[in-house]
Amino acid sequence: MKREVVVVGERETVTGFALAGVGRAYLHSSREETLRLLRGLLREEGVGLLLVTHRVAEELGEEWRRMVREKGPFPMVLRIPDRTGYRPERDELEEMVRRTVGAEVVVRREEE
Amino acid sequence: MMALSPTRMELLRLRRRIALARKGHDLLREKMDALVMEFFEVLRKIYEKREGAFDQLGKAHSSLSLCMASWGTAETEQAAREARKGAVLETSLRYIMGVPVPVVEVGETVRTALGRGYSLHPSPSLLDRASEEFERALKMLAEVAELEEAARALAWELERTRRRVNALEYILIPRLEAALKFIGMRLDEMEREHFFRLKRIKATLERREAVGGGAEG
Numbered sequence: 001m002k003r004e005v006v007v008v009g010e011r012e013t014v015t016g017f018a019l020a021g022v023g024r025a026y027l028h029s030s031r032e033e034t035l036r037l038l039r040g041l042l043r044e045e046g047v048g049l050l051l052v053t054h055r056v057a058e059e060l061g062e063e064w065r066r067m068v069r070e071k072g073p074f075p076m077v078l079r080i081p082d083r084t085g086y087r088p089e090r091d092e093l094e095e096m097v098r099r100t101v102g103a104e105v106v107v108r109r110e111e112e
Numbered sequence: 113m114m115a116l117s118p119t120r121m122e123l124l125r126l127r128r129r130i131a132l133a134r135k136g137h138d139l140l141r142e143k144m145d146a147l148v149m150e151f152f153e154v155l156r157k158i159y160e161k162r163e164g165a166f167d168q169l170g171k172a173h174s175s176l177s178l179c180m181a182s183w184g185t186a187e188t189e190q191a192a193r194e195a196r197k198g199a200v201l202e203t204s205l206r207y208i209m210g211v212p213v214p215v216v217e218v219g220e221t222v223r224t225a226l227g228r229g230y231s232l233h234p235s236p237s238l239l240d241r242a243s244e245e246f247e248r249a250l251k252m253l254a255e256v257a258e259l260e261e262a263a264r265a266l267a268w269e270l271e272r273t274r275r276r277v278n279a280l281e282y283i284l285i286p287r288l289e290a291a292l293k294f295i296g297m298r299l300d301e302m303e304r305e306h307f308f309r310l311k312r313i314k315a316t317l318e319r320r321e322a323v324g325g326g327a328e329g
Contacts, residue, residue: 020246023197
């Protein structure tokens with residue numbers, strides 16, 4: 001099934017992905033508005049990939065995290081760095097490993 | 113504690129239930145081990161791909177800001193509005209140990225300058241460059257997203273399975289074993305009472321016989 005890509009972020013992210021052919025690129029304005037937008041997007045059958053910048057995701061907070069936890073396999077959600085390359089210190093993947101497998105596990109990148 | 117009737121029937125029933133619960137517990141444990149292995153395999157792939165995708169995105173942002181700085185922000189944004197929109201993914205599902213995870217087939221996202229659809233005449237090569245870098249980034253990000261979704265789904269299933277394993281191990285099985293022990297003890301006790309009663313009856317009978325025999329003799 002063909003599904004589209006949607007982007008939510010600041011101006012540069014939106015512009016860049018629009019240049020790459022993403023049909024729906026939304027500028028983040030306020031927390032409430034973006035949450036409402038995302039809630040709708042998560043329910044849309046036709047959305048395959050939802051890119052949200054880390055900074056926006058952080059501003060949306062726990063409610064957004066819960067929405068992501070409760071959704072199905074589609075749309076896929078990925079948090080990406082914005083123009084400034086911002087990424088939070090606490091990595092979501094590491095949190096996931098800690099929660100599911102236990103604190104003693106450290107995952108390292110495979111050395112060449 | 114459940115209502116228990118201390119009968120041999122109940123004892124047998126409990127033994128069967130314990131055996132079944134233990135078997136279920138072992139199967140779930142095996143499932144958990146397999147899920148952990150799958151989870152780490154996906155995790156390894158994510159670590160392999162994510163940095164590259166984010167680096168590419170960083171590169172795309174630099175060429176975009178270069179374009180905005182030299183050509184103009186408004187012009188660049190106008191071109192972005194004009195650009196042809198056709199970024200779609202071919203998606204489907206697959207199952208890892210019964211857990212549905214997304215699959216994306218990312219075709220070629222990089223387009224020719226003509227294919228992008230913005231008016232070519234006034235657009236500088238910097239714009240083409242920025243577009244191309246973002247197109248590259250998009251493809252890589254879609255692949256990372258697929259993996260992250262798989263990791264998320266597997267982690268969730270792991271938690272669910274672990275809860276069930278724990279419920280069996282720490283609640284259901286101990287409870288059944290306690291019930292089994294209780295019934296076993298109760299049955300033993302009844303056995304002793306019964307034995308004692310028999311002895312009493314025997315003693316009484318013997319005494320009666322002795323008394324009767326004396327009267328006769």
